Amino acid sequence: MNLKINLPVYSEELGLQSSWEPGFEIAVKVTYSEAVISANKQGLISLAKQLLILAQDEAPTGSHFHLDETNALGPESISLILEKR
Template structure:
């Protein structure tokens, strides 16, 4: 079953979709971050990024993923944020 989460940022409503069976783990290895995901998890992350890239998405819109809230147990937190500043 695909899961949809609706988020409102600065008055803009966005729907973030999790593919069925998605698994995403984020690890901090000191000098680098590893995002490990199965195919469904990669599609989920790609969808989240495309949602944040929509033309009417405001600067600063973000999605926070944490252990047991989109990420596997033992993961470090991950924030996907739109920033149009150069």
């Protein structure tokens, strides 16, 4: 599978800009001692895009996306933070 994706470039003025595929669905739950991220195709591509945005050389250490029920995740999801080390 080949995908061509356009990512917003990090800038000091705008900071991180997220990019989501139309129709994405993502849920994060904890079962026993495991975190489970489940998503449809658009959700998986969207998560990959957020990680690639963080991986840009221009994005400083500590840059992060905070995802929760009010921001990108489905109902009853626990929060998920994607952070660049």
